[in-house]
Amino acid sequence: MWWALAINVALLVATVIGGVVTGSLALFADAGHLLSDVGAVAIGLIAAKLAGMAPTPARTFGYQRSEILGALVNGVVLLAISVLIVAGAITRFSDPPDVEGAGVLVIGVVGLVGNAVATWVLAAGERQDINLEGVLRHSAADALSSLGVVVAGVVLLATGWNPIDPIVSLVIAALIAAGSWRLLKEPLDVLMEGAPAGIDVDQVGNAMAQEADVVEVHDLHIWSVTSGFPALAAHLVVRPGTDRDIARARVERMLGERFQIRHTTLQLVESVDRDQLISPADLEISARSARAPKHHN
Secondary structure, three states, rough: HHHHHHHHHHHHHHHHHHHHOOHHHHHHHHHHHHHHHHHHHHHHHHHHHOOOOOOOOOOOOOOOOOHHHHHHHHHHHHHHHHHHHHHHHHHHHOOOOOOOHHHHHHHHHHHHHHHHHHHHHOOOOOOOHHHHHHHHHHHEEEEEEEHHHHHHHHHHHOOOOHHHHHHHHHHHHHHHHHHHHHHHHHHHHHOOOOOOOOOOOHHHHHHHHHHHHHHHHEEEEEEEEEEEEEEEEEEEEEEOOOOHHHHHHHHHHHHHHHHOOEEOOOOOOOOOHHHHOOHHHHHHHHHHHHOOOOOOO
C-alpha cells in the first residue's frame, strides 16, 4: 500500500495539472478518483496499523474492525465522487467547452500505466483482507478511468467532438459507483453481524447436530469479527452420560476442518426432562422469598 500511495500521489499531481491546462472534465474526474485513492490508501494504512494493535481489557478483540470501518469509508467516498462527476458531466452537455485532445491523451496514457502498476502491486497482497481489497478496487477503477481518458483524447484529436469528454466522465462515474458496491455491502454485513459470505448457517447447524452424542443445537450464531475471522456461538444438548469435553472437541474439530470456523463458544448441557427445568415464575418466587424477613426462635 505504501507503493500504491506514492504512485497515486504522483499521478494526482500530474492529472490536476493536466486538467487545468486542457480544461478536460474527464481529467478532473480522474483526478477526483485519484484523490479518493490517496485517501483510501491512507485510511487503509491507518486501519491496518490499528488492526495490528494488541487487545486490551476494554477491547478484547483489539481494533481489528478498524479495517472494516476503513473499507466502509472508502465505499462512501467512492459513491460521493461518482455523484459529483455525474453532476458536472450533465452541466457540460448543454455547452461543452473546447478541450485540448493531445494533453488529455498524454495524461491518460501516463495515468493508465501508473494505475496498472499500482493495481499489479496491490493484487499481490492478501485478497481476503477487505481493507486491502478496497484499496485495490480503487486502483483498478482508476486504471479503467485512465483508459476512458485515453479514449476521450483519441476521439478529441481525431474528430474534435467535445461531447466525448462528459460522456467519458459518466462512464468513469459508473465504474466508480460499481466499485463502491462491495465496499458498502460487506462492511455493513460485518457491522450488522450477518453470517459470513459463503457460510450456510443451516448447513453448519445440521452438521453440528449430526455429530455423535449431540441431540439438539439451538441459539446458533455465526458472524465475522473482521475479514477472514468468522466466529460461532451455540448451545448443544448432548445425551446423558456424554463426556462433554470430548463432544466439544469433536464438534470444534469438524467446524474448523469443514467450515474453517475456529473461534467458537459452545455451551453443552445434557438432555433433561423439560418439566424439571426451573421456570421464570419459580425464580421470581425464590427472589421474593429471599427478600422476606427471616424469623428465628
